[in-house]
Amino acid sequence: MSAPLLSIEDLRTYFYSRAKRAFIRSVDGVNLEVNRGETLGVVGESGSGKSITALSVMGLVPAEPGVVTGRIRLKTDRIDKNLLDDLDNHVELGRRRGRIMEVAKNETAWRENVERIMASVRGPEIAMIFQNPKSALNPYSPVGRQISESIRLHTNYRGKAEARERALYWLERVKIDSPGLRYDNYPYGLSGGMCQRAMIAMALSSEPALLIADEPTTGLDATIQARIVDLLAELKRELGITTLLISHDIGVIQRLADRISVMYGGTVVESGPARDVLAPDNDIRHPYTAALLASKPSARNIAAKGRLQAIEGEVLDTVNLPAGCRFYGRCNKVTDAIRAQCAGEEPKLSEVAPGHRVRCWLHAK
Amino acid sequence: MRRRYRQPRFEVEDHAELSIWRRASVIDLGYVAYGGLIVSVVVLSYIAGAFALLPFDPQAIDFELLNAPPGAGDHWLGTDFLGRDILARLILGIQAYFLPGLLAVVIALAGGTAFGLVAGYRGGRADTVVTYFANLIDSFPRLVLILLVIAAFKPDIYYIMVVVGITGVPTVASLIKGKIQFLREKNFIEAAQALGLPTRTILLKHILWYNCRALLIIQATLGMGEAILIETSLSYLGFGVQEPTPSWGNMVQAGANYFLQGNFWPSTAPALAILFTILGFHLLGDGLNNILEGKRGRQ
Amino acid sequence: MKLAAALPIARTLGRELVLTALLLLGVSAVVFGILYLAPGDPFSALLEGQMPDAQAIAGLREAMGVPQTWYGQYWAWLSNLVTGNFGTSVRTGLPVGQELLRVGINTLILTLGSMLVTLLIAVPIALGAAARRRSPVNAPLTLAAYVVSALPVFWLGYVAIYIFIHYFNIFPLAFGGAGSDGKVWIYYLLPILVLGVGNGTLAEIIRYLREEIGRVLAEDYIRTARAKGAKVWRHAFKEGFLIPVTEIVASKIPFILGGAVIVEQVFNWPGMGRLAWQAAQDRDFPVIMGIALVAAAFVRLGSLLQRVVFTAVNPRASQE
Numbered sequence: 001m002s003a004p005l006l007s008i009e010d011l012r013t014y015f016y017s018r019a020k021r022a023f024i025r026s027v028d029g030v031n032l033e034v035n036r037g038e039t040l041g042v043v044g045e046s047g048s049g050k051s052i053t054a055l056s057v058m059g060l061v062p063a064e065p066g067v068v069t070g071r072i073r074l075k076t077d078r079i080d081k082n083l084l085d086d087l088d089n090h091v092e093l094g095r096r097r098g099r100i101m102e103v104a105k106n107e108t109a110w111r112e113n114v115e116r117i118m119a120s121v122r123g124p125e126i127a128m129i130f131q132n133p134k135s136a137l138n139p140y141s142p143v144g145r146q147i148s149e150s151i152r153l154h155t156n157y158r159g160k161a162e163a164r165e166r167a168l169y170w171l172e173r174v175k176i177d178s179p180g181l182r183y184d185n186y187p188y189g190l191s192g193g194m195c196q197r198a199m200i201a202m203a204l205s206s207e208p209a210l211l212i213a214d215e216p217t218t219g220l221d222a223t224i225q226a227r228i229v230d231l232l233a234e235l236k237r238e239l240g241i242t243t244l245l246i247s248h249d250i251g252v253i254q255r256l257a258d259r260i261s262v263m264y265g266g267t268v269v270e271s272g273p274a275r276d277v278l279a280p281d282n283d284i285r286h287p288y289t290a291a292l293l294a295s296k297p298s299a300r301n302i303a304a305k306g307r308l309q310a311i312e313g314e315v316l317d318t319v320n321l322p323a324g325c326r327f328y329g330r331c332n333k334v335t336d337a338i339r340a341q342c343a344g345e346e347p348k349l350s351e352v353a354p355g356h357r358v359r360c361w362l363h364a365k
Numbered sequence: 366m367r368r369r370y371r372q373p374r375f376e377v378e379d380h381a382e383l384s385i386w387r388r389a390s391v392i393d394l395g396y397v398a399y400g401g402l403i404v405s406v407v408v409l410s411y412i413a414g415a416f417a418l419l420p421f422d423p424q425a426i427d428f429e430l431l432n433a434p435p436g437a438g439d440h441w442l443g444t445d446f447l448g449r450d451i452l453a454r455l456i457l458g459i460q461a462y463f464l465p466g467l468l469a470v471v472i473a474l475a476g477g478t479a480f481g482l483v484a485g486y487r488g489g490r491a492d493t494v495v496t497y498f499a500n501l502i503d504s505f506p507r508l509v510l511i512l513l514v515i516a517a518f519k520p521d522i523y524y525i526m527v528v529v530g531i532t533g534v535p536t537v538a539s540l541i542k543g544k545i546q547f548l549r550e551k552n553f554i555e556a557a558q559a560l561g562l563p564t565r566t567i568l569l570k571h572i573l574w575y576n577c578r579a580l581l582i583i584q585a586t587l588g589m590g591e592a593i594l595i596e597t598s599l600s601y602l603g604f605g606v607q608e609p610t611p612s613w614g615n616m617v618q619a620g621a622n623y624f625l626q627g628n629f630w631p632s633t634a635p636a637l638a639i640l641f642t643i644l645g646f647h648l649l650g651d652g653l654n655n656i657l658e659g660k661r662g663r664q
Numbered sequence: 665m666k667l668a669a670a671l672p673i674a675r676t677l678g679r680e681l682v683l684t685a686l687l688l689l690g691v692s693a694v695v696f697g698i699l700y701l702a703p704g705d706p707f708s709a710l711l712e713g714q715m716p717d718a719q720a721i722a723g724l725r726e727a728m729g730v731p732q733t734w735y736g737q738y739w740a741w742l743s744n745l746v747t748g749n750f751g752t753s754v755r756t757g758l759p760v761g762q763e764l765l766r767v768g769i770n771t772l773i774l775t776l777g778s779m780l781v782t783l784l785i786a787v788p789i790a791l792g793a794a795a796r797r798r799s800p801v802n803a804p805l806t807l808a809a810y811v812v813s814a815l816p817v818f819w820l821g822y823v824a825i826y827i828f829i830h831y832f833n834i835f836p837l838a839f840g841g842a843g844s845d846g847k848v849w850i851y852y853l854l855p856i857l858v859l860g861v862g863n864g865t866l867a868e869i870i871r872y873l874r875e876e877i878g879r880v881l882a883e884d885y886i887r888t889a890r891a892k893g894a895k896v897w898r899h900a901f902k903e904g905f906l907i908p909v910t911e912i913v914a915s916k917i918p919f920i921l922g923g924a925v926i927v928e929q930v931f932n933w934p935g936m937g938r939l940a941w942q943a944a945q946d947r948d949f950p951v952i953m954g955i956a957l958v959a960a961a962f963v964r965l966g967s968l969l970q971r972v973v974f975t976a977v978n979p980r981a982s983q984e
Contacts, residue, residue, distance in 0.1 A: 022374070105370075320377050
């Protein structure tokens with residue numbers, strides 16, 4: 001079994017609130033692995049840290065302090081490196097009672113470092129698409145030109161004319177109608193769905209080894225969402241490209257993911273093959289995953305309970321982390337036997353089936 | 366260079382939002398402190414000047430002590446080329462711009478608020494008309510317009526400050542209009558109307574007092590700074606108070622020749638007064654702006 | 665640019681031109697209003713000055729056709745203006761139009777030059793501040809900019825002159841005249857430098873540019889550009905640099921013109937500002953009126969140019 005294409009180890013990305021004088025622990029010890037050719041679906045609510053994880057991989061974390069610790073190993077045909085190489089030399093951590101309470105980071109030096117490392121990665125190795133495609137594209141430039149830019153930067157099609165040809169090829173591939181006309185359209189003149197197709201074309205045109213899709217259907221109309229998912233499924237079949245798919249919509253994940261990681265409160269709480277994680281009659285899963293699946297509007301769910309099942313409680317505040325399990329406050333599967341543990345100590349990921357891990361005291365060994 | 370981030374407490378209170386004053390950056394607080402100091406000094410000096418509470422007679426010529434440096438013969442800021450005490454003249458010089466400046470500020474705020482409210486609240490054609498007049502007023506360089514008025518009427522500082530006030534209306538109006546648009550986007554206005562609040566209440570209490578008062582205070586301080594700049598420039602050009610009555614501008618002008626001969630102080634003292642005073646008003650305005658209106662991108 | 669795209673842009677520009685014309689009309693109305701309301705009826709004197717042979721009118725007002733109604737006067741004056749007839753100077757008796765042309769060019773040089781200087785200082789500082797958001801250099805630099813913006817420009821002028829006289833042995837006051845060593849460009853340089861540094865807009869320009877650049881750099885599409893390994897500045901240029909710079913420059917033209925009045929006084933620079941000062945002293949209405957009009961026209965021209973740039977760059981602008 002060859003090494004995974006992308007391997008994230010103990011990634012922590014924090015932000016700092018001056019108003020509260022506290023860290024916002026968006027990504028708090030995340031481990032993910034994406035194997036070649038597979039699509040890893042990362043699912044979770046807003047605020048669970050999934051987008052920040054993706055941004056951390058790309059070196060695009062928007063605020064400070066940002067990534068404070070971790071290892072991100074990217075192993076493709078062309079390169080094999082730790083994208084967070086040298087991080088320890090720029091960061092100093094201070095812990096109290098096991099938790100990071102102080103960070104000293106040389107931001108400028110670290111950014112230079114990241115830019116240096118990522119210069120050859122962004123584009124030819126990893127490409128990323130974002131949500132809200134209309135605002136993610138440059139409003140001052142025709143979409144076709146933006147695709148050509150990627151092509152000229154990262155592939156062998158350097159000339160203007162051949163890059164344009166290639167861009168048209170990709171526009172066709174993403175099933176945009178009249179690519180020749182659409183090439184010259186500005187984002188404001190295209191619908192959300194078309195913009196997203198264009199962005200997908202742009203990402204794929206640099207021929208990356210890994211595609212990161214951050215909420216590709218969010219911000220689009222429901223029917224368009226389905227179309228985009230169809231497109232992604234088709235491209236997956238045709239190109240076999242390795243994908244890290246992030247979404248809060250479990251329906252999207254269901255259709256596209258080979259393996260799934262469920263994130264909550266900045267950590268991974270469950271991870272395994274899609275079949276196992278999503279299996280409808282599976283009792284061995286994290287309570288959060290169970291709740292997510294039960295809350296999806298579907299005929300089965302409504303038949304089971306008679307109404308939609310929302311998850312009780314509020315999204316975890318990643319400033320004030322509880323001492324025990326992060327899901328404890330909202331969990332409806334706590335038993336008296338393990339209550340003390342759930343409240344007092346955070347569970348570790350334990351393997352409940354081959355390749356299937358859950359972070360829960362109910363299933364701990 | 367390493368940035369340090371510390372979380373002092375494990376448990377952070379849920380609504381542990383510090384007040385804006387505690388959250389404010391040291392720099393902004395410093396700006397406000399300095400500005401406040403300057404404003405206080407100006408006001409006090411104005412009062413002192415109005416009641417002629419001066420250390421020396423500002424017109425008293427003293428041939429013994431020409432161009433004395435600060436400290437000589439009890440003159441805290443020295444004397445000018447005629448032996449007159451500089452400090453006294455500086456204090457008296459405040460008379461030249463203080464009340465006129467206030468007039469300009471009041472006009473700018475009153476006019477700007479009126480037009481801004483109309484343009485923002487009524488919108489549509491009213492907005493277009495107000496915008497047209499705002500652009501019209503903005504088309505004139507202030508000094509040129511003032512010179513025109515001086516040529517047509519007379520070099521009366523109050524006339525001039527009326528003009529300055531009018532030229533300040535567009536800025537205030539556009540800020541108020543912007544605030545209203547902001548509130549509109551937050552559905553604030555719709556909500557107030559839905560609650561059945563009378564228009565006058567919405568305008569005066571909710572829009573102006575709750576949401577715009579910081580903005581108006583800031584514009585007042587900045588506007589005063591502008592007025593001081595204009596008055597000193599005009600009196601430098603010879604259109605303000607005339608010698609021997611001191612004004613900071615004409616003091617610089619009078620000392621100009623001596624400056625070029627190497628005698629810096631008679632011109633530099635009033636110039637520094639102008640510098641520190643205008644700086645004070647600017648910093649006060651900007652500091653308050655950052656603290657009260659919030660810099661974007663702050664955590 | 666394709667023809668289909670060009671037509672709506674032309675339409676938008678046409679609209680801007682109309683607006684500018686309307687504003688200039690309003691400007692003329694303001695100037696007219698001020699002069700008309702002035703005591704001593706300077707307006708009729710002005711109109712008389714616009715007559716072809718001024719001597720003949722004395723005592724023959726009505727016969728020569730100086731209108732008596734305000735709208736008649738306004739119309740007569742305006743028609744003369746449009747043909748370039750700005751009347752004759754009360755002081756010199758020369759046609760104002762010619763005078764304005766001559767001094768206007770000098771002021772134009774001064775204004776444009778000093779705008780360039782201001783930008784040369786402001787842009788690097790703003791870029792640096794936006795790129796390094798929390799550098800320790802930011803605060804002192806910002807404060808320095810504030811201090812410089814509060815300096816009275818007339819005093820700064822004297823400082824500059826003094827330095828040049830005593831350290832470089834050059835007398836910058838002898839404008840136009842041949843210096844002993846033909847270093848004529850120094851005479852241009854000094855006022856431009858002084859106005860560029862001292863026009864009082866530096867702090868605000870820096871702050872505005874830094875804010876805009878920072879705002880654009882945080883936009884989604886810039887993040888996409890970074891994510892695909894493209895050069896950020898290429899994408900950020902239009903919205904983050906070109907537009908803000910043209911916008912702030914256009915809006916600060918009135919301030920720089922005002923500063924020019926003072927700087928021309930300090931350096932005895934034969935421009936519109938100094939002429940305006942002279943005219944105000946002499947109550948030379950045709951001259952001061954002409955200057956006010958030209959200055960306002962210059963401001964509106966700058967504004968128009970900025971709108972042109974904005975429309976050309978913005979794909980959506982042509983849709984309105």
